[in-house]
Amino acid sequence: MDMRPPQLTDMPLDARYSAVRAHTLALAAPLSDEDCGAQSMPDASPVKWHMAHTTWFFETFILERMEPDFAPFHPAFRVLFNSYYNGVGDKHPRAQRGLLTRPAMAQVRAYRADVDARMARLLAAELEAEQRAVLEMLITLGLQHEQQHQELILTDVKHLLAQSALLPAYLDAPRAVETAAAPVAWVNFEGGLAEIGHAGDGFCFDNELPRHKQYVAPFQLASRLVTNGEYLAFVAAGGYFNAALWLAEGWDWVRTQGIKAPFYWHQDEQGAWTEFTLHGAQPLDLDRPATHLSLFEADAYAHWAGARLPTEAEWEVASASTHLQQMFGHCWQWTSSSYAPYPGFQVAPGALGEYNGKFMLNQYVLRGSSCATPDGHTRATYRNFFPAGARWQFTGLRLARRH
Amino acid sequence: MDMRPPQLTDMPLDARYSAVRAHTLALAAPLSDEDCGAQSMPDASPVKWHMAHTTWFFETFILERMEPDFAPFHPAFRVLFNSYYNGVGDKHPRAQRGLLTRPAMAQVRAYRADVDARMARLLAAELEAEQRAVLEMLITLGLQHEQQHQELILTDVKHLLAQSALLPAYLDAPRAVETAAAPVAWVNFEGGLAEIGHAGDGFCFDNELPRHKQYVAPFQLASRLVTNGEYLAFVAAGGYFNAALWLAEGWDWVRTQGIKAPFYWHQDEQGAWTEFTLHGAQPLDLDRPATHLSLFEADAYAHWAGARLPTEAEWEVASASTHLQQMFGHCWQWTSSSYAPYPGFQVAPGALGEYNGKFMLNQYVLRGSSCATPDGHTRATYRNFFPAGARWQFTGLRLARRH
Amino acid sequence: MDMRPPQLTDMPLDARYSAVRAHTLALAAPLSDEDCGAQSMPDASPVKWHMAHTTWFFETFILERMEPDFAPFHPAFRVLFNSYYNGVGDKHPRAQRGLLTRPAMAQVRAYRADVDARMARLLAAELEAEQRAVLEMLITLGLQHEQQHQELILTDVKHLLAQSALLPAYLDAPRAVETAAAPVAWVNFEGGLAEIGHAGDGFCFDNELPRHKQYVAPFQLASRLVTNGEYLAFVAAGGYFNAALWLAEGWDWVRTQGIKAPFYWHQDEQGAWTEFTLHGAQPLDLDRPATHLSLFEADAYAHWAGARLPTEAEWEVASASTHLQQMFGHCWQWTSSSYAPYPGFQVAPGALGEYNGKFMLNQYVLRGSSCATPDGHTRATYRNFFPAGARWQFTGLRLARRH
Amino acid sequence: MDMRPPQLTDMPLDARYSAVRAHTLALAAPLSDEDCGAQSMPDASPVKWHMAHTTWFFETFILERMEPDFAPFHPAFRVLFNSYYNGVGDKHPRAQRGLLTRPAMAQVRAYRADVDARMARLLAAELEAEQRAVLEMLITLGLQHEQQHQELILTDVKHLLAQSALLPAYLDAPRAVETAAAPVAWVNFEGGLAEIGHAGDGFCFDNELPRHKQYVAPFQLASRLVTNGEYLAFVAAGGYFNAALWLAEGWDWVRTQGIKAPFYWHQDEQGAWTEFTLHGAQPLDLDRPATHLSLFEADAYAHWAGARLPTEAEWEVASASTHLQQMFGHCWQWTSSSYAPYPGFQVAPGALGEYNGKFMLNQYVLRGSSCATPDGHTRATYRNFFPAGARWQFTGLRLARRH
16 A cells, blocks of 8 residues: 555645545544544544544534535534634543444544535635635645644554554555665755745645744755664663753653664564564664654754754755655654744734644654655645654654754 | 343353353354444443453453464453553553554454463363363353443443433344332341351352351341432432432432433433333333442432332342342342452462452442343352442342341 | 550549540650641641640531530631531641641640640539540540550651651650560361440440441461561562452552551661661561551551461451450451441441441451550450552551461 | 852862852752652652752762762762763662652752862862863853852742742742833844854853854844833733734643743732742732743733843844843743854763753743843853743843844
């Protein structure tokens, strides 16, 4: 199975809608209804919930506003599949999404089909220009939103399958062989007054705006991501037992939770390392980028390696360079930047204004994209964000240092 | 659907085995695979887990010991479906049983079929008399064990369905109409030196033995259970807000958890009461016995009513009386007796010795049986037990007082 | 310093009042005001709080009822020093008693002196016979209550001092040398129908009443308590790592809290054992009774030793025997009996009725008395009680088995 | 009592040492030994601990390195009074500092006197120039460190006294009358490329370095702090019940903890507001700056007022302006800036390197200084920092908005 959707560029909107929506179904195809219902931790959601919530988004923010004679597919779904929008009303408790055995998967599939049919009618209807512009903007947002959940489907399924003693594979096909990692090179950037943030007409999220000036001092960036082999050297050197390498909160986290290696790594009694993947348990591939690292681990590794994490401005400035590899499509890359509003950031009115702004606290920015990110969902200005202890996403690191 | 199995008395063992095993499947029949996988709280288990664990019991305690050339159906199941037997080895964490989307329901059904076939072969085999006696004893125990889980399937499914905003019914059929509750009468018992515990050749659990003497002072027992109507009067009188009625730990429980009514009761904005049942939400039936009460609530009610809970010895002594109604088949009845070993109690050697003895602390005995108890599973000497705060079982109360 | 008060028997009530009250001050004498203010855990209370609460008891239950023109010493004290009497009104949160730096110790001493003076006036006043009887009954209860807190002062101070890296001694004097433990003998008791509970005119708590019949099967009791040396053999044999010996809740407790030895035992790097005592850290004395054991540990030890804990009825029946040593004055002795009301138990009306009855759940009875129990506070019918995990009291065990 | 120390500028180092050390004793003077021992929450420390820890700092980082024939005052103090320096070794658990009734206050005073005497000898000794420079640098750091704890003594004592139902005053003198708050004005700043961070020879903490360039867009800053009166309008307008105003984590904090007003505010049954102060409970003074606000509250208020919090760079750039009032000496002012290393930040080698860097995560910067900050401890480049939910410090806010 291809985890990535077809190329979406230049498709008309209705075709793009169909392609993105179909890709969500494709991601669920290898899973049973039972697999789709379980929630392995409060941070993760069942696949069924992702499938319903992304549909709820179209129903609530588009159909409810623009469909003549709107009637909800099911009145209870407004509450059941609201994620965090206070402006929409009540929400089902996040930690209990795994208890929603009703509605059944079949009903959720029917919900998707129903909303898709109504969306198709709406798209085909004659609308005034302004209304059409709003519709196209909202559909684009809805598709971007669904693509975010497509990545979460993969990370959440991986986390769920890892709970089972059977360590089942999501994908039957064997894992592709990774080529040997190239030696790392340090690429110089002169810095200076830079423009940061999204420019141009294409879609972006509100948190990528406004484009604004930032002063960036000269710096160097590693040409590629840190590999499993490099990270293993840190583990072997006792990195998890050396307080001097860790942020205070990170050290507390390591000690309290007894953490000794990246999230999906496992060392058997003979000392051999495996990592759990979407292809099941696999020998640790020393050439692949290290992933499923918390910010704490990324920061401690950088400290140990005599380097540091880049800021998000450094990463964005550097992203145009042709000397950097693995910027996209491998792992999200932790930065040292706290997730904060850009100068002049404006929150949209209404419930959609809750999309990004209210999370700008105690989270850290990741840049790039991962192996699980849908293709059309990648931008150099994209700001992903997670708390410092999150490990179930495909998160890795690229080193930075002073020039 | 009949929640009760066919009458098992006088059936030959192989027929009884088939009947009990088939009844478990019948209980799961109204449920989807999704329903069967979810775990609504750590105290409850998924139906799938109950189906597999009862099968594991036969495989581990019978086939593994007695089957020639024993090979496990699946090596991982020994850990996955062990409930609490330290003597058998590792266990899957109790609170994470809802994450076992693999094995799939289909595989668990295959597991049941495989073990049933092997059990049938073993039962049909020629065995020495002593071995056959052991086999029959163990099968009887396994069937009693499975019947306990049949009751838990119903209480756990009820709890799960109650989590859904849709409040779905487990049973489609309408609820039977309850006849008007008879006036309560106080039945006298003279007390004296009594024999308590199981007698005779029939099956009993180890905790019902040995039969022994206890002195019981004269007492009275109410002729029937406390009804919803009577309990509602306690609620209306502010019983949940009067500290003087409650045990200290009960008062803490009420305050901390904000408890104001029995577990499945709900009062709508107009003040009308409904109760969630296996038939879905229903108007509160004032004539039915109050159920899903914790020991705290049962004790506070009794205090308020100028009575007390019976001891388990009083209950057992009285059980032979013809003047008492609703002793079996309605609700388990809380007693004031802490669950403790009878004088001379012996723990069986090996892992089976963990069946009852190690739980004899901080739990309280319930007597009788409930509407969810399989018919062949009822005895006057039966000792059910739960912690004082448990409410998801069909638990009610019968009042006692001094003679 | 003598931890025990002068003999109180046959003293007139006013002299007894003075003697008991003075003993509380004597217990606090080796401590600084700082020592008296700290609370080392929610279960323990600061010495200052004990001193004020016992005084509050006399003020609230006697002076407030019987003193002409009663005015409280300080209006806020009614809340600050109420322990658990809902009938009296609000309470200061139990876990925050260590934050009561105001009132200062000097003010608490003044509170004691003021109440003592008023009590002396009341005792000297002319009262009608019935009123005098009530007064004498309440003073007796207040003194018994204060003696209970005298024991708690010692156990709570021991717990507090054990938190300090300095391991300071409460008592300067060297610890008395213990004589070698005698070999244990098994003493036979024939059992039968026995009378249990307090008899006669002397004081007893409500929970020792009414005297009633119980049938006790034949049993044996060990002639003395289990010693440190015997318990050390259990530790050395891996008792804390053998699930088969433990109650399920006990095994959970051992694993979750990482418990490997009795509460105040410490093993140094050379393997030598010390125990923290009121005389500071001392070499483990193998001849003394093992103490500071939870019920879990006592039960596991008994299991390992092929014996069991006695019931409280067995203990009380046996207490008249001349063949048993160490029944009183060494350690409270865990029984297997859940703390429950005796048949016919009556709760006193009003707030004083909260003294014992509301705690009769999930606690276990201890019999005898300890080295910290005031002399006049010992009875064969005395029922002490604590939850199964409590370890900071002087709690040990005496073995029982079938005859 | 004057909460502020004498002016320290231009004092010779030995006089400065004496003045700062004496001021700590002066702050403890209104308190009893009992007051000094209690710890009201894990975030706060007992005064005794502050007194000992600041002394430990001089003993560990100066005397241990530079004193000939160094011997510790007490070997256990190295552990007991270590706050968070992993490089120094073990630490007493932070949440149990209130249990350190030993050493007694008298011993801690003796510890201070002993270290002061040894420090005086060291300062008077003949040293090589380089050694003297190191000594002077370390003493300066130690005094700055002690001044930080002087502020904490006041905030921690305030928190402790607020726990008591007696609401005692730390200071007997009546509270000074505040003059009427001036109308707020918006002061314009043009922004541009600015130099941020400490410059010059004077002392600064490592986190104020290196001085570096930042681009700041044009902005406006309010001429004074938000007052109690203004904040009360937010409370009265239902600000605490309007999800749209809050960061997601802040809304969760408000709901979970039931927060409805600033930390020390209390509304009586007639609706009148008081605030607890170091002078005891006082009527809410509408003209004073609002204080004891969390970042969540400051941010929600700013949102409600159509403004935002300043960044720390904006605050620092603006601090030279003569148009701004209440920049120092009233309340610490929350900024929207996450506490992060400045570009090129270097951690000092050894345990002293733990001073600031390891806390640079999930904390937010506050600028200015408060009424509790010692006078010589104020700089425009000073970076104070606390987690977003901290409320027991003197924390307020100044509004910012776009130019």
